[in-house]
Amino acid sequence: MASRSRLWTPKRSAPFRFEPCRCKVAGCDLPALDGRPIAVSYRTPLLVRQGRLVATGGQEMHAASFLRKRRLVLDGALRRDPAEWRRIVVHELFHFVWVRLGNSARRCWHELLRAEFAGHAKGELGWSAEWRKERLTADALRRPTRLAREYACESFCDTAAWLYAGAGRHPEFTLPARWRKPRRLWFIQQFGERAVPL
Numbered sequence: 001m002a003s004r005s006r007l008w009t010p011k012r013s014a015p016f017r018f019e020p021c022r023c024k025v026a027g028c029d030l031p032a033l034d035g036r037p038i039a040v041s042y043r044t045p046l047l048v049r050q051g052r053l054v055a056t057g058g059q060e061m062h063a064a065s066f067l068r069k070r071r072l073v074l075d076g077a078l079r080r081d082p083a084e085w086r087r088i089v090v091h092e093l094f095h096f097v098w099v100r101l102g103n104s105a106r107r108c109w110h111e112l113l114r115a116e117f118a119g120h121a122k123g124e125l126g127w128s129a130e131w132r133k134e135r136l137t138a139d140a141l142r143r144p145t146r147l148a149r150e151y152a153c154e155s156f157c158d159t160a161a162w163l164y165a166g167a168g169r170h171p172e173f174t175l176p177a178r179w180r181k182p183r184r185l186w187f188i189q190q191f192g193e194r195a196v197p198l
């Protein structure tokens with residue numbers, strides 16, 4: 001291919017147009033990505049209330065993704081912490097992946113999570129999955145509730161961040177090694193031979 005890929009780093013001044021086919025995320029070992037561009041910008045602090053960005057009074061977040069608008073807003077403070085920036089960026093990119101993954105792959109991820117529950121696997125690969133997991137039981141995971149759906153999605157995004165963001169160790173990586181291995185294999189099977197759609 002003639003066009004050179006552009007590097008997306010935390011230092012880039014916002015807004016940045018992330019083109020999945022042409023841009024590389026600095027410091028990450030991501031598979032090939034495919035999808036329409038995502039507009040990226042920063043806010044300090046990043047405050048969100050009821051799914052909307054607000055100037056005051058919202059909840060402070062690391063990131064907010066607007067999937068249909070293909071827009072990603074990051075907390076400006078992340079620019080000073082490249083490792084955390086990578087972890088959050090990969091997590092958010094995989095929110096875009098989750099919606100394009102298709103039902104059969106999502107069901108397959110659910111099955112993996114159910115097997116973990118059946119095996120009494122504790123811990124997760126990020127806090128956004130872990131706090132939801134703590135509120136779920138094997139029975140509740142099987143039911144089509146919002147919490148079960150959100151947990152599946154967040155655990156998917158946290159696993160991607162653990163796998164691709166080059167973090168090595170992180171205090172939020174609490175899932176034991178024996179349970180990490182099937183997750184890694186799942187990702188290799190899903191995305192080993194095709195570009196990741198996002």
Ligand SMILES: [Zn+2]
Nearest residue numbers: 091128154157
């Ligand atoms: Zn998330």
